[in-house]
Amino acid sequence: MRFEWGGDGHVEEWAQRLLEAVGPERAYAGIETATAYEPAGGDKVFPPSYPTAGEGSPYLFEKRRVDGCEQDVVVLDQVPSQANRVEAALLRARDEGRIALPLFELNARPSDGIPVRLTSLEFPHRFADAYLRDSMLEGEKFDQSGVGRRLRSATPADVGPLYELSPESLLFGAWDSHRKGRGVKIARSYASNIVGLDPREGVRRSGRMDPLNLTGATKPDGEGWDFAAPGEKKATKKEGAKLSERGHGNITPNPAHGGVAVSGARRHAWISLAGLDNLRFGAAPAEAARLARATLAALALAGDRLAFGGPSLWLRSGCDLVRTGQRVAFYSPEGAEEVEVGAAEAIAAFTELRERAAEAGLVMSTETIVLEPQPNLAKAIDYSLTRAAAGEGE
DSSP: OOEEOOSGGGHHHHHHHHHHHTSTTOOOSEEEEEEEEEETTSSEEOOOOOOOTTSSOSSOEEEEEETTEEEEEEEEEOHHHHHHHHHHHHHHHHHTTSSOOOEEEEEEOOTTOOOEEEETTTOTTGGGOHHHHTEEETTEEGGGSHHHHHHHTOBTTBOHHHHHHOHHHHHHOEEOOSSSSOOOEEOOSEEEEEEEESOEEEEEEEEEOOTTOOOOEEEEETTEEEEEOTTOTTOOOSTTOBGGGGTOSOEEEEEEEEEEEOSEEEEEEEEEHHHHHTOOBTTSOHHHHHHHHHHHHHHHHHHHHHHHOSSEEEEETTEEEEEEEEEEEEEETTEEEEEEOOHHHHHHHHHHHHHHHHHHTOOOOOOEEEEEEOHHHHHHHHHHHHTSOTTOOO
């Protein structure tokens, strides 16, 4: 059976389908999206690189079972990165008015006058993030505010506060490990990753040619620098004395990450209906809890389609992928049931289910809660954005 969206009249039908998928008598294990890609403009891609201490490849190679066979692969995007891409897509859709979601918005204004906006769909640790802990809400420290206490009242037995204020935490996982006390840990119910097939590591040399071929060195001059001709005694050999360290002059080509040739790429995403079934909503009526789980399933599906439903996918410079095949399916022990669904339809089902869950007693906020940084955080933000050297960090 192939189930297709058929316009507004089918939204309720799809909402009911998702509702049945998360019920106690659910027939499905999860919702899978599987996508095949090929590298855009050739066979080479640039996977993420990692420190190697001078030994080994900067890329992650491993063996996986792909299309039923064990294959050598290179990791192109890991689970946390894919979750971040879904959150970014949800934020963009929210900003465009396509989907209504709760949002914490931290606004800062560093000394250079350029405003900074950071939202809960960007916080690294979601509801447990230090940016929330170190912010102020209407003059109160966030954790001591009514909203902060409400958010922190979540427990494994009642994740209702997270459903209300931070539903992304219930889908992509979060762990409140930096605050004293309960330290609530939420496992992810949505996971996705991309690998490249049959990888062959390439080589490359990287340098820089200065169009004027500047030569010489620099010497201190107050807070700036002055030019020192080659051989000039006043030139210093300290760090920053080379013209190249000031962005001038040639840099001799050196070995650099060479990318990886692949025969194709595969993305696999999974919305765990067992994971959603594990969420508890305290004393909320059973029907409300079921509607909330279905709402979360629809939100995960909407985020997946927003982030990955297009004809191509840009992961990073040098890693642009063109879609060559795609399948979305409900999986059961009896097999896969393919469906056709786009972002607009998934958002419509999410909206329908969210409203029904609210009528049943579990409300997901649609408000934007505006925060400002505590003075110590404001100083840290200002220093990092206006005075820290490039690349400076812990």
